[in-house]
Amino acid sequence: MNSSPAALEAELPAAPHGAASAPESVAWHPAVGAILRREWALALARPVDLLVQGLFFATVASLPALSVAPTAATLALLAPGVLWVAALLSVLMAGGRCFHDDLRSGWLDQWALCGVPLVLLVAARLIMQWFIVAVPVLLLAPLVALQYGLSAQALGVLMLGLLPGIGVLVMLVGVVAALAAGLRQGGVLVIGLVLPLAAPVLVFGSLAVRAAQHGEPAGAHLALLAAMLCAALACCPWLAASAARIGVES
């Protein structure tokens, strides 16, 4: 874990001398690769964190069943929404403070100074985080689906939807987390700001699962989730990068 930031430091190009020097004079592949490797190394260095995230997802998804009479019909009604809300909360838990420590430790300042466009670095980080957050959720989703009696087809649609859906959520949480980095009540703020923004993902994600439960085609909803992912990938890294820059500069 200690080795990866040091390795990155060695690979990062030196900060340009002039403040306004052209960014294309600096090769960005090594920096982006180093960030991907750092995130991966950090995730592997703390496997307990991944375990806790998976446990959190499974627990949050199990609790609503305790609040109703667990008949098959009720569980089938609850399942899509509950699974998606649990996924949203997992993303929030994993990524809600993701730029906070980086700002505190000066890591973000290094990013801003290294001459590589900040957008690329932020995008690389968020994409890596997408996969790291998605893995525990996708691994445990079949287990929760068993609890709620989801059919194999509905489970397949759920997993297909979760992959782009978690991507959108990670992007949204990334922007808001970059905005709230360094603030005192940042954690609560991130939750409050993200929840309304996450609504469309939850709506279309659970609509897809519901359609699959009734044996209807879910392709349209999945396509919409994928379209939202494309839009999020196109917009959110820019917003997150400018949010990170605001945090660095002030």
Next chain:
Amino acid sequence: MNLAKYVFWFAAPTRFVPLARRLIMPLRVVALLMGAFGLYLGFGVAPADAMQGEGYRIIYLHVPASWVAMFAYAMMAFWSFIGLVWRTRLSHLLAHALAPTGAIFAALSLVTGALWGQPMWGTWWVWDARLTSSLLLLLLYLGYLALLGSIDDPQRADRACAVMALLGALNLPVMYFSVRWWNTLHQGASVTPRGASMEPVMLTALLLCTLAAWAWAAATVLQRVLILIAEREAHARWLRALQGEELAAVPAHM
């Protein structure tokens, strides 16, 4: 360069403050006159609705409130974008000033909607797409205000809130798209670009009320911008000079 000079003429607070002071009173007068006339037309002259009877008349409050709430968010996102790109501080102040007004109109829209829904649908709240997206709009406003309140450094607050407003604006079309996606309990829009499905007198009253709400919101926003400028530029000599003029002009009140 010349074009930028004209576009951003009023971006300087020294020029904006006198303009805003000159605009606030006329906007208030317009709001009161149009509001009074519109409400008179709506509640006194317009006929009762064939289906909904007298109960429909809350439309004259509900629809203007919803429109202003949505329009205010669009303006907030617009000024946030301008402020982020051109670093004009006044744009950020306009966005900050729009947020509370937009939040109040969004809340008003939800409350009048609930009061309308109770007699017509038999329930205060339904999980209809349009209601839900109004609620989400209100939550976006509240989130913006929460972010604004939790950042102490004004420069950072300006730009962070601008990013948040843009993120919300990018998401809003998706939220409103959901209106068409479901079959909903909410009646279809009465006024569309192609025409209106209502009596001319009803439409006139509705438009008058909308203009009144818009003018009132504009006056409130300008007033709030003046207060924000006064807070931030309390040390500035030009502002004190302007305030001094004002105090000298109305000695009777002091």
